Amino acid sequence: MNEIIDLGLRVREAVPLVQITDCHLYADPAGHLRGAVTRRTFAAVLAAASHGAGAAALLATGDLAQDGEAGAYRYLADVLGRCGPPTFCLPGNHDVPAVMAAELVGPNVHHPWRVLAGAWQIILLDSTVPGSDDGALGTAGLARLEAALAAAPDRFALVVLHHPPVPIEGVTPLPVSLADAAELFQMLARHPQTRAVLFGHIHQPYEALCGRVQVFGSPATSLQFDTRAKPVRVAPLPPAYRRLRLMADGHVESTVCWVPDAMHAGHPGHGGG
Numbered sequence: 001m002n003e004i005i006d007l008g009l010r011v012r013e014a015v016p017l018v019q020i021t022d023c024h025l026y027a028d029p030a031g032h033l034r035g036a037v038t039r040r041t042f043a044a045v046l047a048a049a050s051h052g053a054g055a056a057a058l059l060a061t062g063d064l065a066q067d068g069e070a071g072a073y074r075y076l077a078d079v080l081g082r083c084g085p086p087t088f089c090l091p092g093n094h095d096v097p098a099v100m101a102a103e104l105v106g107p108n109v110h111h112p113w114r115v116l117a118g119a120w121q122i123i124l125l126d127s128t129v130p131g132s133d134d135g136a137l138g139t140a141g142l143a144r145l146e147a148a149l150a151a152a153p154d155r156f157a158l159v160v161l162h163h164p165p166v167p168i169e170g171v172t173p174l175p176v177s178l179a180d181a182a183e184l185f186q187m188l189a190r191h192p193q194t195r196a197v198l199f200g201h202i203h204q205p206y207e208a209l210c211g212r213v214q215v216f217g218s219p220a221t222s223l224q225f226d227t228r229a230k231p232v233r234v235a236p237l238p239p240a241y242r243r244l245r246l247m248a249d250g251h252v253e254s255t256v257c258w259v260p261d262a263m264h265a266g267h268p269g270h271g272g273g
């Protein structure tokens with residue numbers, strides 16, 4: 001997480017990105033999460049995301065493996081290594097960061113903390129807390145964010161992490177699953193070039209405007225949750241990914257792309273890879 005990558009785009013160019021999140025992959029190819037064979041749903045989503053206009057990079061925003069298994073990361077590294085653009089990876093609460101750092105390696109797969117792209121800087125922050133499903137940036141994470149923002153005051157900033165820094169009904173008993181969300185937004189307010197925050201974890205789409213900051217949460221490549229139901233249940237929605245375009249004027253265009261075919265690909269009774 002110390003690497004700085006420069007994608008080298010022109011400042012007047014939009015930066016097209018794809019976010020994939022909450023893949024919950026297993027070492028066992030048949031491993032499934034509440035009926036969704038997550039390798040199959042992931043493969044179908046990645047195939048759909050690879051169609052059409054090319055992304056400059058993929059952002060993989062955590063819970064990439066269900067149980068932090070080495071075999072799950074090796075599978076993911078193999079698939080992403082054959083994918084077109086580079087992938088920038090972050091851990092989630094289901095990941096084991098040390099195993100992920102050791103095994104999710106290969107061509108096209110990176111774990112940077114800063115990415116420079118056109119008029120933008122993308123800052124990737126590990127929000128995991130060992131032994132907890134909730135997250136925090138901690139003193140060290142906030143210091144890294146401050147350093148990244150201070151290093152590039154003339155670039156718009158997109159902050160990427162796994163845990164939502166905003167309240168999401170039903171996701172956790174806490175009001176916000178990122179413990180230091182208030183400190184995060186205070187810091188972003190001191191650095192007005194920050195224009196967007198992107199996260200995973202919630203297995204459902206979310207979009208809001210917090211001051212000048214566009215905030216995006218995204219559905220999973222595995223399965224979605226209806227967190228407003230009591231108790232929380234699996235939502236009858238297909239796997240998905242998110243497209244983003246970081247515009248040269250500091251605005252972000254984004255859409256969630258649902259992949260209905262992946263729902264059938266992910267059912268354990270269905271044939272295919």
Ligand SMILES: [Fe+2]
Binds near residue numbers: 094201
């Ligand atoms: Fe997840």
